[in-house]
Amino acid sequence: MIEQGRPLVDYYDRCIFLKEARRYALAETVRICQRILTGAKYVSVNLEMIKKFVADNYEKEFRCPSWKEEFIFPESDEEFVEYLGVCLASNFAFTNFEAPYGKYCVEFPEGKLHFGAKALGAALMRARSEGRPIFSFNYLSQISAEEVSWIFRCCGKDANIPLSIHRFRQMRSFGQTMVLLGYKNLSDFLSAHDFFAFSHSLGGVIYEGFVDSLAGKFNSFYDTAKSKCGLVVHFNKRANLLALMYQSRAIQANSKLTPLRDAQHIVPPADYQVPRALEAMGLIQYSDALKNKIFERKNLAYGSQAEVEIRAANVVVMCALLEGINRQRNSCKPSQKEIMMCELDSFMWFMGRTIKTGLPHHLTKTTAY
Numbered sequence: 001m002i003e004q005g006r007p008l009v010d011y012y013d014r015c016i017f018l019k020e021a022r023r024y025a026l027a028e029t030v031r032i033c034q035r036i037l038t039g040a041k042y043v044s045v046n047l048e049m050i051k052k053f054v055a056d057n058y059e060k061e062f063r064c065p066s067w068k069e070e071f072i073f074p075e076s077d078e079e080f081v082e083y084l085g086v087c088l089a090s091n092f093a094f095t096n097f098e099a100p101y102g103k104y105c106v107e108f109p110e111g112k113l114h115f116g117a118k119a120l121g122a123a124l125m126r127a128r129s130e131g132r133p134i135f136s137f138n139y140l141s142q143i144s145a146e147e148v149s150w151i152f153r154c155c156g157k158d159a160n161i162p163l164s165i166h167r168f169r170q171m172r173s174f175g176q177t178m179v180l181l182g183y184k185n186l187s188d189f190l191s192a193h194d195f196f197a198f199s200h201s202l203g204g205v206i207y208e209g210f211v212d213s214l215a216g217k218f219n220s221f222y223d224t225a226k227s228k229c230g231l232v233v234h235f236n237k238r239a240n241l242l243a244l245m246y247q248s249r250a251i252q253a254n255s256k257l258t259p260l261r262d263a264q265h266i267v268p269p270a271d272y273q274v275p276r277a278l279e280a281m282g283l284i285q286y287s288d289a290l291k292n293k294i295f296e297r298k299n300l301a302y303g304s305q306a307e308v309e310i311r312a313a314n315v316v317v318m319c320a321l322l323e324g325i326n327r328q329r330n331s332c333k334p335s336q337k338e339i340m341m342c343e344l345d346s347f348m349w350f351m352g353r354t355i356k357t358g359l360p361h362h363l364t365k366t367t368a369y
Helices: 025-038 047-057 077-089 117-129 137-141 145-151 164-181 186-192 210-217 237-250 273-280 288-295 305-331 341-354
Strands: 043-045 105-107 113-115 200-202 205-207 224-226 232-234 284-286
Touching: 025 043, 025 232, 025 305, 043 305, 047 305, 077 117, 077 137, 077 164, 077 186, 077 237, 105 117, 113 117, 117 145, 137 164, 145 164, 186 210, 210 237, 224 305, 232 305, 237 341, 273 284, 273 305, 273 341, 284 288, 284 305, 305 341
Parallel strands: none
Antiparallel strands: 043 284, 105 113, 200 205, 224 232
C-alpha cells in the first residue's frame, strides 16, 4: 500500500534506496543477467564489439523521442500521460505467430498505414476520435472483448492483432486494479508515488515506486522469469517502458510534466526489436541452433532458456553501452552531455525495426512484450 503522510518537500537527496525494494533495480537486474550469461548456452556477448560501438558512436547525437508523432500519440502532455496507461497495458505481440507472420496494421486516418507498435497507438487514437473514453479506468474496467476487437480492428489480410483475447484481459485487469486501488487517472497514480519509479525509504519509512507497484500489484504488468539455474530476474519490460516514455516526454522543452526523480535506474526494456539490432551489429551472438530456430520462425517459449538469455543479453549490453558512451563523453575536453537510456533505447529500437539483416526478430507468444 502507498504510505500516507508522505513529506511534500523535495527529499530526493536524503533518500536511502533499498536493494530489497529494488532501488537498485537496474544494478540488481544487470548482476542477475550477467550471472545468467555466464553459463549461457545460446547467447554470448561480444565485448570487443561493444568497445568498437562505443568508440565509433560516443560522439553521435542521440535524440530523446518526444512521442508526439501525429495520429499515434496525443499532442497535449496531460492526455499523453493518460494515454500511457492503456497503451502500455496492451503493448505486446504485434507479429502473428503463424505463416505468413503478418504484422499488425491499422489505417488512420484514411490512406495512412501504421504497423506494429505504431499501429497500436494509431488504433487507440482512432478509438479516441470515435468517442471511446479509452483513458478512463472505469471504462477499461468494464470493457468487453467485442469492444477491444473493434478498437484494434486491422487493415488488410493477415494484419490482425495477435492475442486479442489476452489483450482484452490485460486492459480490463489494468482498469479494474486501478479502480480497486482508488486512482482516478494515471496522473493521480504517478503523483501518489511522488514521481519515483522505484521504491525508496525516508526516515525508516518505505515508499513504493510506481514501476514496483505496476509489476507487483497489476497482473497486466507482471514480467518475471526464472533461469534454468534458478535465478529470478525481474524484467518488467512494460512497466519500465512506461517510465521511459514518460521521462522522455517530461524532459522535452516546455513540457508540463514533472520529470521522474530516479529515471537513471530504469531497466532497459527487454523485448525482441532491440536484440535484433544488437545481433545484427555483432554486439551479441546467437548459437547456430538458436539462429536456425529464429530463422524458421519457431516460437521461443516465454521463460525458456534461450528466451531468457536473449533478454538478459539485451539488458547487459544496453547498460554496458550506456556506461561506455557516457564515460567517453565525460573524458572529452570539454566534456559532452551524458545520454540517457531513453535516447539509447530509442536508437536501438529503431535500428531493430529498420536494419537490413537476414534474421527476423525472435517470436515469443507472451503478453510481456
